[in-house]
Amino acid sequence: MPIIYRHQKNAPLTSDEIDGNFEELLKRVEALEETPNPSEGIGKIEQKGDILYISGNQGTFFGQFKLPALSYNLRGRWEPNTPYALYDVVVMDAKTWVCVRAHDSVPEFEQESWKILVDVSDMLADLSIPGELPVFTEDDDLPDPEEGKVGFYIKSRKIRLIYGDGQSWRTFQDINLIEKGEENAQ
Numbered sequence: 001m002p003i004i005y006r007h008q009k010n011a012p013l014t015s016d017e018i019d020g021n022f023e024e025l026l027k028r029v030e031a032l033e034e035t036p037n038p039s040e041g042i043g044k045i046e047q048k049g050d051i052l053y054i055s056g057n058q059g060t061f062f063g064q065f066k067l068p069a070l071s072y073n074l075r076g077r078w079e080p081n082t083p084y085a086l087y088d089v090v091v092m093d094a095k096t097w098v099c100v101r102a103h104d105s106v107p108e109f110e111q112e113s114w115k116i117l118v119d120v121s122d123m124l125a126d127l128s129i130p131g132e133l134p135v136f137t138e139d140d141d142l143p144d145p146e147e148g149k150v151g152f153y154i155k156s157r158k159i160r161l162i163y164g165d166g167q168s169w170r171t172f173q174d175i176n177l178i179e180k181g182e183e184n185a186q
Contacts, residue, residue, distance in 0.1 A: 072098065074154050076135045080107045089159065091135050091152050095119045096159050120161050136162075145169045 001024050004017045013021070043057030050069050054062040071087065078090040078097070081104070088099040092109060096118040103113050136142055138155035145164030153162045153171070160171040 074137075074159065076137070076154070078105070078109060080105050084113070089117065090114075091133065091159070094133060096152070118159065118161075142169055 001020050003021050003024050004013060006013055009017075040056040040058045040060055042054060042062070043059075044053075044055045046053045046055075047067070050067045052065045052067055054065070056062060072089045073085065073087055075084070075088045075090050078092040083102075083104045084090070084099045085102050086099055090097050090099075095116050097114040098117050099113060100115050101113045103110070105113075134151040136151055136153045142153075143149075145166065145168050147164055147166035149164040151162055153160045153169070162169045162171050164170075
């Protein structure tokens, strides 16, 4: 039975019509109580790497979303008279720098255009390394790991400070072993 409204009838409701309206409302409320609300809210948000996973509080998987990631451009050693773009990464003086202002470099390093990402100069202070540190990439063949030799190794968009122990190359950060001849397998 539909609900009867006074303004639609253009007359006062009878007692039977009022009772009928209440009976109809009672049926609708009871139906809502018997059927759980099908709406679902967010129950869990989880991040794994650069993916965000969203699940509902009743078990529904809403989807996964790729998070934006900052992309660095690894350029090796800093060079004078070279154009550098925002987020270019260079190595100079036992430090890894990221470009914070696009510019053409001049003969002297302009620190205001760069921000330090990694500074290992304190770790190297006791090693008395002469001159600049060599930079190796995954495309280079690593030289023999002379004991005490230190350099930077760039692979898969990561920069690692490495040192030779006389038999193999090691990293300072995670002490991973890089065997001669296996550097491209890392």
